[in-house]
Amino acid sequence: MSGVILSCRQIDPVKLQCKIDLKQLFPVTKKRERERFEKKWEAFLESDPCNKDVFKREGDYLIYQSEQLIPTKVDNRPPLLLVLGNPASHSVK
Numbered sequence: 442m443s444g445v446i447l448s449c450r451q452i453d454p455v456k457l458q459c460k461i462d463l464k465q466l467f468p469v470t471k472k473r474e475r476e477r478f479e480k481k482w483e484a485f486l487e488s489d490p491c492n493k494d495v496f497k498r499e500g501d502y503l504i505y506q507s508e509q510l511i512p513t514k515v516d517n518r519p520p521l522l523l524v525l526g527n528p529a530s531h532s533v534k
Contacts, residue, residue, distance in 0.1 A: 455510060456533070461503040491530035506533050 446465040449457045467475035486492045496505045508528045 457507045463501045489530050491534040494534045495530050
């Protein structure tokens with residue numbers, strides 16, 4: 442997956458599993474930003490009790506769960522699109 446920073450796959454009707462390639466996000470030219478990320482990682486995990494259930498690290502990948510709510514029912518009413526912000530960790534958990 443050369444050049445792909447973020448990939449997501451559906452793991453059930455609502456949940457997504459997303460994967461960020463930290464080498465792509467923080468290339469060699471952004472060494473300071475990667476060091477800053479590494480220093481803050483543990484504090485971030487501890488900042489919310491649900492974070493350890495939602496976020497994890499595997500090598501150079503940050504893997505996390507998110508939500509995507511797409512209705513499947515179709516009827517004669519006009520469709521409505523709602524765009525919401527990032528889901529809260531406790532909602533994803």
